[in-house]
Amino acid sequence: MAVIELTSANFEETVSNNDIVLVDFWASWCGPCQMFAPIYEAVAERYPDVVFAKVNTEEQQELAGHFGIRSIPTLMMFREKVILFQQAGALPESALDEIIQKAKELDMEEVHREIAAQQAASTA
Numbered sequence: 001m002a003v004i005e006l007t008s009a010n011f012e013e014t015v016s017n018n019d020i021v022l023v024d025f026w027a028s029w030c031g032p033c034q035m036f037a038p039i040y041e042a043v044a045e046r047y048p049d050v051v052f053a054k055v056n057t058e059e060q061q062e063l064a065g066h067f068g069i070r071s072i073p074t075l076m077m078f079r080e081k082v083i084l085f086q087q088a089g090a091l092p093e094s095a096l097d098e099i100i101q102k103a104k105e106l107d108m109e110e111v112h113r114e115i116a117a118q119q120a121a122s123t124a
Contacts, residue, residue, distance in 0.1 A: 003044050006053045008063050014053060015078045020103055021051040025067070025074040027058045033073045036090035043096045050100060080108050082115065 006014060006023065015021050024040055026033035044052035057064040057072055067076065071088035077099060078084070084103050091099075 003041055003052045003054055006055045006063070007060055011055070011063055014051060015081055018051045019079060020049070020100070021053060021078045022100070023076045023078070024052075024054045025057050025064060025069045025076070026054055026072055027056060029058075030072050032090050036073050039090070039093050039096065043093060043100070046097075047100055077103055079103050079106065080112070082108075082111060084111075 003024075004014070024033075024036070026037070028034075040052065040054075044050075055063050057069055067074075067086075073090050074086065074088045075091060075096075076083060076086045084106065085099050
């Protein structure tokens, strides 16, 4: 699947309407981002059921600020609108495969129960 470009206009819709979304926060001047791009695109081809997206932090400063992006590249994985993974720095191809597999194996009902329990405890 092709890597899509996310903006503040389509970010929420993309994350809400897809089961798993992997987002690469990057910038054109960033050397590590440029080195990571072919790896990201190669892995995207192997997972047609996962949305691979990129956010250009120079053009989408509001989005980068909203997620507290301080270092690029930063990868963030959403599943059912929940951030399951966030890490600054480029990953090797094998690590990217591993986090995708782990995300697919998660029991999301359990994840949602844990989030609800944490939210209930924080308001008590």
